[in-house]
Structures are given as C-alpha cells and as structure tokens.
Amino acid sequence: MSSLGFIATGAAQLAVETHVGALAAARVASRIAAKDLTLWGPDAEAEASVRLDWVDLAETSRALLAPIAALRAELRAEGINRIVLAGMGGSSLAPEVITATYDVELVVLDSTDPDMVANALTDRLATSVLVVASKSGSTVETDSQRRVFEQAFGDAGVDAKQRIIVITDPDSPLDLASQAAGYRAIFHANPKVGGRYSALTAFGLVPSGLAGVDIESLLEEAEEAAEFLADDDTDNIGLALGAALAGTVPLRDKIVFSDEGSGIVGFADWAEQLIAESTGKSGTGLLPVVVENNDPELAACSGQNDWDASDMLLVRLVADTADLDDEQVFENRDQVIVSGSLGSQMLLWEYATVVASRLLGINPFDQPDVESAKTATRGLLDATPAAVPAMLTDGAVEIRATDGLLDGVGDLEGALAALLETLEPRGYLSVQAYLDRMAESPLGSVRALLAEAARRPATFGWGPRFLHSTGQFHKGGPKVGAFLQITAESALDLSIPGIPFTFGELISAQATGDAQVLADLGRPVLRLHLTDRDAGMAQLAVVAARLTSNRK
Structure with missing residues (x-):
C-alpha cells in the first residue's frame, strides 16, 4: 500500500470522475510502467523511445x-x-x-x-x-x-x-x-x-x-509508490492527479501551489519545472504558481477576494491527508490535496505529469522552445552589440520596454501599471530576477504586490535558471503572459578562464536574449535595470506597494 494521500474537490473531483475510468480502461498506468512509447501519439514516439527509463x-x-x-x-x-x-x-x-x-x-x-x-x-x-x-x-x-x-x-x-x-x-x-x-x-x-x-x-x-x-x-520510498502507480485501477492516485491537473473544463491551467506543512522543503520549485517544461508547448500547458501563506492567489482560490479564479486550481501539499477533518478540506474549493514522502511524491508527480500531457495532447518529453533563448544569448555574446539606452530613468532604476509599452509613461509606477494593463483575462505576470538569489531581497513581496494590483496570478523565477524550466512555457505555452525582467549592476565581475566574456557579460546577454525572444513572439516585456542594487530594490518595493494601494 502506498503512503501517498490524495483528495480532490470541486472541478478537480469532477475531472477525476470524468477521466480516470477511461485512463484505467486504456491501461495508461501499466503502459507507462512498461515504457509504452505510443501513449502520447505518433509525433512523440521518437522522443518517448529514449525518455522513459525514469519509471x-x-x-x-x-x-x-x-x-x-x-x-x-x-x-x-x-x-x-x-x-x-x-x-x-x-x-x-x-x-x-x-x-x-x-x-x-x-x-x-x-x-x-x-x-x-x-x-x-x-x-x-x-x-x-x-x-x-x-x-x-x-x-x-x-x-x-x-x-x-x-x-x-x-x-x-x-x-x-x-x-x-x-x-x-x-x-x-x-x-x-x-x-x-x-x-x-x-x-x-x-x-x-x-x-x-x-x-x-x-x-x-x-x-x-x-x-x-x-x-x-x-x-525505497519511490519503490513503494511504483507498484501502486503502475496499477490500472480507478483508485490510482497518479491517474487521479493527472486528470485533476489537465482534465478540468474550462482548463484551470494556473496551478497554485501552497505548502501547508508537507515537510518537504521547496517541493513546488521542483514540480514547477517538471510541469511547466513538460506541458508548456503547442499553445497549451499548465503553469505552476508557487505562493506563500496570505498571498493573493491563495485568497482567490479560497474565494476570499474578488478575483476571477476560473482558471486556477489549488494544490495543497500537506503532511498527511488522513489527518484532515471536513473543516480543513473545504469541499467547495477547486483543489487537490496531496501528501506523501519525498521519494514517493517525486514519482507520483512524474506519473501525473505524463498523464496530464496525454490528456492535453502534447509530448511531455521535448522542450522545443528552450533553445531559442540560448541561441539569442550566443548571438549577443558573439556580436557584442552596443548597449540599448534606457527609455526612462527613475531614481536608481533604468527602464526599457517593448515597443509602445511606455507611451505616455514618465516614471516607474507608470511603467509597471502599463505592463499590468496588458494582461488578458486569463493572463499571468512573470517576474524574472537576474540577481544573486542567495542575497536577501524583497522580491517575493514585490511579486505578491503586483499580483494583487493586477488581480492575476504572478510567477517568480531566478534568472538564468528559469530559462531551463518555465522558460519553455513562456514561449511555447498560451501567449497570455506579461514579463517583468529585473537586472542590476554588480560591484564586481569575474572573468571566465578560456572564454572571451565575463560572468557579468554572460548574465546580461542571457537576460537581453530572453527578452528579445519574448518580444519577437509579441509579448510585452518591461525591463528594469537597478543601477544601485539596494536602492533600486527598495524603490521597486515601495512603488509596487503604492501601485497596489492605488489600484484597489
């Protein structure tokens, strides 16, 4: 018996009831375990043939x-x-x-x-x-x-x-x-x-x-789960979770992760890459949104604010679903609640992601759009073009943007407001920081403030690492994202032995290259360069808070 726990309510439960029977009848679970490369259609067979040994x-x-x-x-x-x-x-x-x-x-x-x-x-x-x-x-x-x-x-x-x-x-x-x-x-x-x-x-x-x-x-934890996850049974949690993620109508493609004492540190950050990079292609996909307690997306999923949450599915990671009583489950929410040990959950989410990909009709093993940012970066490093002058400067922040975004804008608050105005009803904001992620910063709170101002989910990624994960979704998924890129001056730079560019030049080219690719896809990109890291970060936090207050 697996130690995994799973509860679905609302739209997620309806998706489970709609799809799991058919998935079990089609022997999807045992075919995954048997490395059946035909599960995701003819176009995916070549890639699947060399990508299934994880099972x-x-x-x-x-x-x-x-x-x-x-x-x-x-x-x-x-x-x-x-x-x-x-x-x-x-x-x-x-x-x-x-x-x-x-x-x-x-x-x-x-x-x-x-x-x-x-x-x-x-x-x-x-x-x-x-x-x-x-x-x-x-x-x-x-x-x-x-x-x-x-x-x-x-x-x-x-x-x-x-x-x-x-x-x-x-x-x-x-x-x-x-x-x-x-x-x-x-x-x-x-x-x-x-x-x-x-x-x-x-x-x-x-x-x-x-x-x-x-x-x-x-x-051992993964092995315990493997036998259970390979069963063609309607009680299979892997099938149920995959159905809940990809089988809602309309598709709740913003997957809001909330950790409620699961005991697994940072699990949602790992799941974010797995889900977004596997599913974000062909104009569809699932976008994980990792939040903290009291963040506005969590309130939206709980019906505690006036957001339209019809494209959001709440995923609650808990210590043990068996310990929850009715008042803790909240039956009226569109949600799934998951528990289990780390090894078992890693295998569970891998199964669920490929099941979700089958329901979405996409290949879960390729990443066709990841290379575009790498190519743009290489081009910039080879050509070393002149720096693009700032369109605006406000305090310690230089402001650049895609064509037309800053029309009539005179300061940082106006630039942020203009970016948020581009968001579509089912859109999302992506905040991307090309900075030292180990340093203390208020960027997590800035993300939440901007989400509140936009009344739309906002993701946060550290550059350049997100280019290897959610970057696929940004380019290959639904074209409804708006992008806020944050870079900064560094007090030092480091040369790279045997390479004709420095780390500072490399990270700058990575940021510029990704912004260029997004702009070429017609997506709005606001680029903020902090000429003084501490002062610019503080300024951004103050302006985001003011913007949120003004838009309430």
Missing part, C-alpha cells in the same frame, strides 16, 4: 549507492565536507529539494550572477569539492562555473583534478573531456531520462548522497 529508477539506481557512499567516506576522511553543485534546471532542482528536506548542506550554484559565483568561490574553498552536472557538458553556465572553480583550486594550491566530480551521460563531450582531464570521479546518468525526470538518477542522488542524505531511503 524504474527506484530499482536501477541502487547500483549508485555503494560508489556514492565510498566517495563520501573518502572525502570526509580528507576533511572535504562542503559540496558545491554546478548544474542548471533538472541537474540542480531535485538535489536542492532533497538536501533541504533532509537538512544537510549543499551549495547549489545555478546562476551566472557574478556576486553569487564569487560567494561560492570564496567560502571554504579549501574544504570544498565541485560536482559538475550536465547531460552533455555544453550548458554554458555549468561549463563557466567549472572553469572558474578549476582555476580557483589551482590558485589556492589545491589539486583541482581531485576536487572535481562529474555527472553526465556516457560518452558525452563532458564525459570524454573529464576522462582526459583526470577528474576524481565520473558518474554516468541514464541517457534515457530527461533532465526534469532525473531526480532519482545520478543527477539527483550523487550530490545529495555526497552531502549526507540517506538516498537509499529515498529510493
């Missing part, structure tokens, strides 16, 4: 347990106790959730912000090891981080080869280069698992295990 990772990944434990013991014996992970998207989101939930330290370096990279370099370098995680090694962020760490180790008199561990697909360019370089260890991931489904591969397990997580228990 039995609870068993096949056990071969990793002994070598991870042995390497961890070696490192600890040498006094190496700080694990830094260089990885983007699927290569870092799962280990970040796993280690946070188990309360062990893992430094996740998934940014090109010079301040964040510099902080990772200067903190306890003598007792650090770098784990480089990339399926191919071509990811520019990860390659740049490897280069700067390798140089820093050498400059500190440390043998860099003994301080670099690699996770990659077998025979990838990174695999071959790492063998030639003589790095301490190379772990091969299963090449038939895509990044966002890789939580239980070497990408999730190696950094987590080296940091001190009991990864065997994680696999």
Whole structure:
C-alpha cells in the first residue's frame, strides 16, 4: 500500500470522475510502467523511445549507492565536507529539494550572477569539492562555473583534478573531456531520462548522497509508490492527479501551489519545472504558481477576494491527508490535496505529469522552445552589440520596454501599471530576477504586490535558471503572459578562464536574449535595470506597494 494521500474537490473531483475510468480502461498506468512509447501519439514516439527509463529508477539506481557512499567516506576522511553543485534546471532542482528536506548542506550554484559565483568561490574553498552536472557538458553556465572553480583550486594550491566530480551521460563531450582531464570521479546518468525526470538518477542522488542524505531511503520510498502507480485501477492516485491537473473544463491551467506543512522543503520549485517544461508547448500547458501563506492567489482560490479564479486550481501539499477533518478540506474549493514522502511524491508527480500531457495532447518529453533563448544569448555574446539606452530613468532604476509599452509613461509606477494593463483575462505576470538569489531581497513581496494590483496570478523565477524550466512555457505555452525582467549592476565581475566574456557579460546577454525572444513572439516585456542594487530594490518595493494601494 502506498503512503501517498490524495483528495480532490470541486472541478478537480469532477475531472477525476470524468477521466480516470477511461485512463484505467486504456491501461495508461501499466503502459507507462512498461515504457509504452505510443501513449502520447505518433509525433512523440521518437522522443518517448529514449525518455522513459525514469519509471524504474527506484530499482536501477541502487547500483549508485555503494560508489556514492565510498566517495563520501573518502572525502570526509580528507576533511572535504562542503559540496558545491554546478548544474542548471533538472541537474540542480531535485538535489536542492532533497538536501533541504533532509537538512544537510549543499551549495547549489545555478546562476551566472557574478556576486553569487564569487560567494561560492570564496567560502571554504579549501574544504570544498565541485560536482559538475550536465547531460552533455555544453550548458554554458555549468561549463563557466567549472572553469572558474578549476582555476580557483589551482590558485589556492589545491589539486583541482581531485576536487572535481562529474555527472553526465556516457560518452558525452563532458564525459570524454573529464576522462582526459583526470577528474576524481565520473558518474554516468541514464541517457534515457530527461533532465526534469532525473531526480532519482545520478543527477539527483550523487550530490545529495555526497552531502549526507540517506538516498537509499529515498529510493525505497519511490519503490513503494511504483507498484501502486503502475496499477490500472480507478483508485490510482497518479491517474487521479493527472486528470485533476489537465482534465478540468474550462482548463484551470494556473496551478497554485501552497505548502501547508508537507515537510518537504521547496517541493513546488521542483514540480514547477517538471510541469511547466513538460506541458508548456503547442499553445497549451499548465503553469505552476508557487505562493506563500496570505498571498493573493491563495485568497482567490479560497474565494476570499474578488478575483476571477476560473482558471486556477489549488494544490495543497500537506503532511498527511488522513489527518484532515471536513473543516480543513473545504469541499467547495477547486483543489487537490496531496501528501506523501519525498521519494514517493517525486514519482507520483512524474506519473501525473505524463498523464496530464496525454490528456492535453502534447509530448511531455521535448522542450522545443528552450533553445531559442540560448541561441539569442550566443548571438549577443558573439556580436557584442552596443548597449540599448534606457527609455526612462527613475531614481536608481533604468527602464526599457517593448515597443509602445511606455507611451505616455514618465516614471516607474507608470511603467509597471502599463505592463499590468496588458494582461488578458486569463493572463499571468512573470517576474524574472537576474540577481544573486542567495542575497536577501524583497522580491517575493514585490511579486505578491503586483499580483494583487493586477488581480492575476504572478510567477517568480531566478534568472538564468528559469530559462531551463518555465522558460519553455513562456514561449511555447498560451501567449497570455506579461514579463517583468529585473537586472542590476554588480560591484564586481569575474572573468571566465578560456572564454572571451565575463560572468557579468554572460548574465546580461542571457537576460537581453530572453527578452528579445519574448518580444519577437509579441509579448510585452518591461525591463528594469537597478543601477544601485539596494536602492533600486527598495524603490521597486515601495512603488509596487503604492501601485497596489492605488489600484484597489
């Protein structure tokens, strides 16, 4: 019996009643477990044929347990106790959730912000090891981080080869280069698992295990759930959750995640990539919106404000659904309530996402629009065009925008108001911050304030990491998004050994490139550049609060 718990009410329950019987009759669950590549239509078969090995990772990944434990013991014996992970998207989101939930330290370096990279370099370098995680090694962020760490180790008199561990697909360019370089260890991931489904591969397990997580228990939790999730039964929670996510009419495509003491730290951030990147294509998709207690989206889903919540589905993550009484369930809401251990929930949401993709009629394993921002970034780095002058400057904020957005606007408040005015009835606001995500900032509250002002859901993403996750939805999903991009001056910059650009130039090109792609798709983009980080952040928070107050 699985430890997973599931409750659906309102539109979600109707979707379950409508679709689960047919899904069970079509043997969708057992066919997923059997790696049936025909489940998502002929156009998806080629990709599905090399992307379904995630279903039995609870068993096949056990071969990793002994070598991870042995390497961890070696490192600890040498006094190496700080694990830094260089990885983007699927290569870092799962280990970040796993280690946070188990309360062990893992430094996740998934940014090109010079301040964040510099902080990772200067903190306890003598007792650090770098784990480089990339399926191919071509990811520019990860390659740049490897280069700067390798140089820093050498400059500190440390043998860099003994301080670099690699996770990659077998025979990838990174695999071959790492063998030639003589790095301490190379772990091969299963090449038939895509990044966002890789939580239980070497990408999730190696950094987590080296940091001190009991990864065997994680696999046991997933194994317990696997048998249940493969059953063609109307009680199958994987089928029910997939139906609730994608089977509502009209489609409630804004999936509002609220953690109510689940005990899993940051789970929604991992699920965000899984769901958005898998489903956000062909003009459709599901957009996770991660909120905190008292945020306006949560009030909307609960009927406590005057928003139109007809496109929102509430997902409540709790410790145990069995402990909820009727007053805690709130039967009148359009919601699902989910509980379970971390390993079991990871497998559950992977099953549910591919079930939802079948109902949406899309391929859950490709990401056709992710490359567009990378291509634009490479073009900007190669051409190094002159900087575009600001259209407006207000205090510590330089303002730029897509054509026409700033017509008649004279200050920051007017610019934000103009962006919010572009939102359609089923639209969403995407707040994107190309900054050091480890630094304290008021951006979370700014997101909530702007959502309140717009009366529309707002997502928040740290650049450039969201380019490897929700960036697919922004370009391939419904064209109803409005985009607020925040960049800032840095007090320092870092060169990248062997590369003709700096980290500061790289993150600037990534922001500009993504804005360019969104603008080319006809989406409104407001770009705010903080000439002074602290002053600009404070100014933005004050203006967002005033805008919200004025629009009530």
